[in-house]
Amino acid sequence: MTSNGVLDVCASAALIDGGDGVRLEWADARGARHAAFVVRHRGRVHAFVNRCPHRFAELDWLAGRFFDEAGLYLVCSMHGALFEADTGACVAGPCAGDGLEALACEEHDGRVRVACAAAPVPNLSPGSAP
Ligand code: FES
Numbered sequence: 612m613t614s615n616g617v618l619d620v621c622a623s624a625a626l627i628d629g630g631d632g633v634r635l636e637w638a639d640a641r642g643a644r645h646a647a648f649v650v651r652h653r654g655r656v657h658a659f660v661n662r663c664p665h666r667f668a669e670l671d672w673l674a675g676r677f678f679d680e681a682g683l684y685l686v687c688s689m690h691g692a693l694f695e696a697d698t699g700a701c702v703a704g705p706c707a708g709d710g711l712e713a714l715a716c717e718e719h720d721g722r723v724r725v726a727c728a729a730a731p732v733p734n735l736s737p738g739s740a741p
Pocket residue numbers: 663664665666667668687688689690691692704705706
């Protein structure tokens with residue numbers, strides 16, 4: 612659901628620290644829609660466009676699986692690039708020095724919300740959550 616350019620993504624409880632993320636569809640200022648996701652890292656929620664800067668692939672081969680085995684770094688399933696989960700900076704792999712596009716997000720009253728420039732369409736693909 613959206614209101615005032617804010618997409619209500621999921622319940623806070625849907626995001627476990629270092630666990631699966633929740634996919635969403637994010638709309639930029641021109642109304643173009645992009646796959647995106649939210650994850651929890653060290654207690655805080657973070658949102659990114661789901662597009663690896665190396666070959667522009669979505670990171671999660673299995674929907675919602677963004678973290679590495681240790682639950683510390685976001686990993687691209689295509690060629691294994693590792694990204695800091697709080698900033699999106701690529702720290703290893705073919706796009707080292709580049710990074711994911713971070714999105715403004717917040718957690719309030721038990722809900723996780725992401726700012727959108729245009730009205731998004733809810734993504735009901737696997738890995739999305741109510
Ligand atoms: S597409 Fe992500 S590391 Fe190559």
